[in-house]
Amino acid sequence: MEQAILLHNPGAGDEDHLKSDLIALIEQEGYACVYFSVKNGDQWIHQIDQADFAVVAGGDGTVRGVAKELVKRNSLEKKIPITILPMGTANNLSIALGIDSTKKNLDHIKNWKNTKRQRFDVGVIKNADSTDFFLEGAGYGVFPHLIQKMESVDKSKVENAKDELKLALEVLHEIIKTAKAEKYWIKADDKIYEGKCLLLEVMNIQSVGPNLILSPEAVTDDGLFNVVYVDETQRSDFAAFIKKRLNGEEVTFDYKTFEAKQLTIDCESTYMHIDDELVLPLKNVAILEVRENVLEFLVPQS
Structure with a gap:
């Protein structure tokens, strides 16, 4: 009998998912x-080696919290899928892995016997003072402003995850x-990019924030970042695109983008974000690199 370790965030998503039910x-x-x-603490860390796989019941932030501990593990230690x-609001990681957040928990669990292991690279971001990692993306410009604004915006009329995603798009x-266009300088492998941008995102998966797909071509195990930016000349087009999304239209946007394995970034932005966390920008230039095949996820065969 396979042993599962269930790591649950009781407050995630639209409902209080009961421990006993799961x-x-x-x-x-x-x-x-x-x-x-x-x-309730990190006691699970001491038990995870006894499990065949970990079940994370929660949103993107909960997955990141679990991954943060698994990323620390020695490469010779047991790799826990x-x-x-x-159960979150955006579920960007689930979407990237082909896990349908609209399905019932029982449907997911019944399908575990028909899953495959999907390798997952992580992004490492560091400077002289600190090192961190990301699963979804890290960046500057409008998304850090959105995270900051959503902390104080009136959510009294928000009843579910769909309402919150719509509100986030309205605020965006x-x-x-x-938004002020921020000056940036990037060394990407052997090329230099510089200018002023409204948005600058280093993507590890396809979407960030309110399910906004910035890099549809991104995959989890190619050893590359997808760098996406919107410059000042695209402001009106980008605003119009978001407005159409709010109106329910199926539209795309012509983001400027390139791929790279290693990046050096200097940006004058007041804030930056790492996944869904708002942080002060690093004091020195940021060095970002892909760390390959760090995590494994169990995903549907199809």
Whole structure:
């Protein structure tokens, strides 16, 4: 009998997903299951080696919290694959891995016997003072402003994840109209890029934020970043694109983009973000590099 370790964020998403319900669903499909709430410390770290796979029940932030501990592991230690029961607002990581967040938990669990292991590279970002990592993306410009604004915006009329995603797009649209274009300089492998941008994102997967697909060609295991930027000349077009998204139109935007394995970035932006966390910009230039095949996810065969 395979042993699952269930790492649950009880506050994620639209509902309070009960511990007993999740355990029962997993056990009735023939798995042994041990449960930990990620809200109650990190005791799970000492038990994970006993498991055959980890189940993360939560949103993108919960997955990142678990991955943060697994990334620290020595390369000779047992590699624990992760599967996701998506319960967050955006679920960008689930989307990137082909895990349908609209399905019921039981449907996901029944499908675990028909999964494959998907390798997942992580982005490492460092300077002289610190080192961090990201799963989704890191960047400057309008997305850090969006994260900051969403912390204080009125959410009294938000009833579910769909409402919150729509609200985020509305706030983003307003930010784009007035945001300052930030000066940037990038060394990407052996090429130099510089200018002023409204958005500058180093993407590890296809989408960030409110399910905004910036790099549809991104894959999780190619050893490359997809760098995406919107310059000042595209402001009105970018705002119009977001407005059409708000209106439910299926539209795309012509982002400026290139691929690179290693980056050196100097940007004058007041803030930056690493995944969904708002951070102060690094004091010195940021060095970003791909660390290959660090994590493995269990994903649907199809």
